[in-house]
Amino acid sequence: MKIKSKILIIAGSDSSGGAGIQADIKTVTSLGSYAMTALTAVTSQNTMGVSSIFSVSHTEISKQIEFTSKDIRPDAIKIGMLGNTKIINTVLKSISKIKVKKIILDPVMIAKGGAKLIDKKSINILKHKLLKKVSLITPNIPEAEILAGHKILSKRDMIIAGKKILNIGAKSVLIKGGHLNSKITYDIFLEKNKTFVFKNKKINSKHTHGTGCTLSSAIATYYSCGKSLKKSCEKAIKYVNQAIKYAPKYGKGHGPINHLNSINIKKKF
Ligand code: PXL
Numbered sequence: 483m484k485i486k487s488k489i490l491i492i493a494g495s496d497s498s499g500g501a502g503i504q505a506d507i508k509t510v511t512s513l514g515s516y517a518m519t520a521l522t523a524v525t526s527q528n529t530m531g532v533s534s535i536f537s538v539s540h541t542e543i544s545k546q547i548e549f550t551s552k553d554i555r556p557d558a559i560k561i562g563m564l565g566n567t568k569i570i571n572t573v574l575k576s577i578s579k580i581k582v583k584k585i586i587l588d589p590v591m592i593a594k595g596g597a598k599l600i601d602k603k604s605i606n607i608l609k610h611k612l613l614k615k616v617s618l619i620t621p622n623i624p625e626a627e628i629l630a631g632h633k634i635l636s637k638r639d640m641i642i643a644g645k646k647i648l649n650i651g652a653k654s655v656l657i658k659g660g661h662l663n664s665k666i667t668y669d670i671f672l673e674k675n676k677t678f679v680f681k682n683k684k685i686n687s688k689h690t691h692g693t694g695c696t697l698s699s700a701i702a703t704y705y706s707c708g709k710s711l712k713k714s715c716e717k718a719i720k721y722v723n724q725a726i727k728y729a730p731k732y733g734k735g736h737g738p739i740n741h742l743n744s745i746n747i748k749k750k751f
Pocket of ligand 1: 493525527590592593594692693694
């Protein structure tokens with residue numbers, strides 16, 4: 483099988499394998515592309531929660547991004563957990579050096595169990611600097627509330643927030659509606675003068691750990707292969723929904739989704 487494209491993932495490790503860089507690598511790989519990584523943090527966690535977070539030094543992060551990309555040029559970048567101001571400033575510097583145009587930012591703030599994955603000062607830098615440098619930002623409702631500065635209780639509020647995030651300087655936004663209490667999930671894609679609502683039946687499951695990481699990596703993969711951002715979002719949402727549907731139900735808490743749903747392994751072993 484010919485590999486479709488090359489993706490650089492800048493993100494943290496989730497030892498439980500459901501979220502973070504593990505989810506990213508599985509997603510990119512199972513969609514047929516080649517995953518490279520720059521690790522920002524090591525987290526110890528299971529499906530019940532996060533036990534500890536260890537940040538990688540900013541010099542090691544810039545080396546991973548720049549040294550790797552110098553040799554194998556990424557077609558797109560996915561950015562996940564950043565953690566602190568030093569890391570976010572380093573990532574800003576390194577991505578401006580390597581000049582990759584297609585960048586998807588998942589503004590990771592809080593883990594499913596409630597653990598904070600970024601500090602407050604960094605959120606400001608993310609909002610006022612990094613957001614402008616990426617092709618698409620993919621906040622969930624709590625993250626969009628922080629970026630837009632108001633509560634989101636409805637589809638209408640999501641659209642208002644999306645427009646605010648565009649006004650701050652984002653080129654495009656996908657607000658993920660999974661946190662809203664309804665039978666339908668609305669994910670809203672906004673570009674300048676364009677708003678599109680993806681409407682899907684909500685799959686009720688507690689096994690949704692890593693959906694955000696998976697979605698943004700799937701978008702980066704489709705986008706790297708030449709699909710439009712809107713089409714990439716549409717296809718990535720489908721991939722995540724299938725992955726939730728076929729979740730393996732591991733662990734006692736919020737378990738992982740099934741990243742392999744796109745692969746048909748016929749061989750017996
Ligand atoms: O889903 C957000 C996320 C991102 N990155 C890492 C995580 C998590 C959630 O747990 O652990 C490393």
